[in-house]
Amino acid sequence: MFLLLCTATLAVASFQGSDDFSTVSSGLSVSELPDWLPHAERGEALYLQGAIVGSNAKLAELEDRLLDIEKTIANLKAAGEDFRGLGSQAKNLRDDLEGEHQDLDENEARLTTLTSVLSITNLWLWARFHGPPILGILLILMIGLQLAKFAGRAILRRANADTSHGDADERIQRAETLVLVFRKAAAIILWSIGIVAILSELGVNTTALAATLGLLGIAVSLGSQGLVKDFISGFFMLLENQLAIGDVISINGSISGTVENFGMRVTVLRDGSGALHFIPNGSISRVSNQTHGYSKTVFSIGVGYREDPDEVIEVIEDVLNKFAKEDGWAAMILESPVVLGVDSLEESEVSFKISIKVLPGKQWGIRRELLKRLKISFDLNDIEMPFPQRVHYTESEQPISKTIARRQKV
Structure with missing residues (x-):
C-alpha cells in the first residue's frame, strides 16, 4: 500500500504546480512552476517562461511581416516591376524566423528539464520538498x-478480566465481534483521511474531489440500495448485540449454525454438516440465538406404564443432583436441575420432562451426558424404558375371533 501511494503521488506531482505566478511586461500570464523548484532554478525558469512568451509574440510578428512582403512581391511580379529589394528583406525575415524558432525550442527544452519530475535530479528535489510531509x-x-x-x-x-457480566467465553466472543468491526471501520476512515491529506499536500483540490465522490456515492447508493440495507442492518445487529462470533444461531427459522464471521454487510454461518453460509444482513428478518446470555437444555425421557411415577422422579432427581455436584459439570450449571414432572402420556410410555439452565453453548453436551446416565440408572433400578413391540401369530396359533366364539356358544 505504501508503494502504491508513493507511485500515485509521483504521478500527481508531475502535473502539479505551485501558487507562484509570474507575468511578463506584455501582461500575459505564464504557467505555474513546481513548488519544489529551488530559488535559483525558479529564477531561471521564470526568465525562460518570459523568453518563451516573448519568442511566441516575436514569431507572430515576423510571420505577419513576412506574409505582407510575400504578398507585395507577388503583386510586383504580376505587374512586371522590380522586387529584388523586397526579396532580400524576405530572406532576412526567414532567417530571423528560423533563429527565433531555434531559440524557442532551446528555451522550451531547458524549461522542461528544469520542471520535469521525471529526471533524477528533480525527483530528488521533489522528494526533499514533499517527502517529509x-x-x-x-x-x-x-x-x-x-x-x-x-x-x-x-x-x-478487559472482557477477559471482567467477571461480573456472565460467562467469560461469551464476553470474549462479543468483544471479538466488536473489535473486528471497529478495526475495519477505523482502517477505512484512517486510510481515507490519509489519502485526502496526501492529495492536499500535492495541491489537489480536495473540495472538488470530495464533491465528485459525493455525487458518485449518491449514484452508487441509488443503484445498490440492497447493499446500503445490508450495512444498515449489520450496524443495528451489532448495536443491539444480537449475535457474536461463536454464537449458535438460527436465521429466519431456516438456516442454523455457528457464527464464524460477522461484518457490516454479511454474516457467515457454518452448519452442522460443515457447509458455510454467507447471508446478507439485509435479508435477515429474525435471529434466534441459542447461546445468548444463558442456555437451557430441556428434554423428555419415557418409561413404561407399569412404573410408579413418584419412584421414577426420585431416580431422575438423584441422577441430576449427583451430576450437578460433579467437578467439571458443576461450573457449567447455573441453576439446580428441575424435573418438571409428567409431560405427556404417549402410546407406549409415560414421558417426564427435565429442564436445566446452563452456560451458553453447553446444553448439548450436558443433555447427551444426562441421557447416558439416566439410561444406566434406569437399568440399575429395573425401570423399563419401553420401545414399540409387535406380536406375531402363525395360522395354527391364531386365536378365534370373539364374535365367532360368542355365536358358537349360542
Missing part, C-alpha cells in the same frame, strides 16, 4: 492503525 502523514496513519489495534487488544483484555 507525506512521510509525516503516513507515520500518523500507521500510528492511528496501531492505536486502533491496541484499543482492540485492550477491549479483549
Whole structure:
C-alpha cells in the first residue's frame, strides 16, 4: 500500500504546480512552476517562461511581416516591376524566423528539464520538498492503525478480566465481534483521511474531489440500495448485540449454525454438516440465538406404564443432583436441575420432562451426558424404558375371533 501511494503521488506531482505566478511586461500570464523548484532554478525558469512568451509574440510578428512582403512581391511580379529589394528583406525575415524558432525550442527544452519530475535530479528535489510531509502523514496513519489495534487488544483484555457480566467465553466472543468491526471501520476512515491529506499536500483540490465522490456515492447508493440495507442492518445487529462470533444461531427459522464471521454487510454461518453460509444482513428478518446470555437444555425421557411415577422422579432427581455436584459439570450449571414432572402420556410410555439452565453453548453436551446416565440408572433400578413391540401369530396359533366364539356358544 505504501508503494502504491508513493507511485500515485509521483504521478500527481508531475502535473502539479505551485501558487507562484509570474507575468511578463506584455501582461500575459505564464504557467505555474513546481513548488519544489529551488530559488535559483525558479529564477531561471521564470526568465525562460518570459523568453518563451516573448519568442511566441516575436514569431507572430515576423510571420505577419513576412506574409505582407510575400504578398507585395507577388503583386510586383504580376505587374512586371522590380522586387529584388523586397526579396532580400524576405530572406532576412526567414532567417530571423528560423533563429527565433531555434531559440524557442532551446528555451522550451531547458524549461522542461528544469520542471520535469521525471529526471533524477528533480525527483530528488521533489522528494526533499514533499517527502517529509507525506512521510509525516503516513507515520500518523500507521500510528492511528496501531492505536486502533491496541484499543482492540485492550477491549479483549478487559472482557477477559471482567467477571461480573456472565460467562467469560461469551464476553470474549462479543468483544471479538466488536473489535473486528471497529478495526475495519477505523482502517477505512484512517486510510481515507490519509489519502485526502496526501492529495492536499500535492495541491489537489480536495473540495472538488470530495464533491465528485459525493455525487458518485449518491449514484452508487441509488443503484445498490440492497447493499446500503445490508450495512444498515449489520450496524443495528451489532448495536443491539444480537449475535457474536461463536454464537449458535438460527436465521429466519431456516438456516442454523455457528457464527464464524460477522461484518457490516454479511454474516457467515457454518452448519452442522460443515457447509458455510454467507447471508446478507439485509435479508435477515429474525435471529434466534441459542447461546445468548444463558442456555437451557430441556428434554423428555419415557418409561413404561407399569412404573410408579413418584419412584421414577426420585431416580431422575438423584441422577441430576449427583451430576450437578460433579467437578467439571458443576461450573457449567447455573441453576439446580428441575424435573418438571409428567409431560405427556404417549402410546407406549409415560414421558417426564427435565429442564436445566446452563452456560451458553453447553446444553448439548450436558443433555447427551444426562441421557447416558439416566439410561444406566434406569437399568440399575429395573425401570423399563419401553420401545414399540409387535406380536406375531402363525395360522395354527391364531386365536378365534370373539364374535365367532360368542355365536358358537349360542
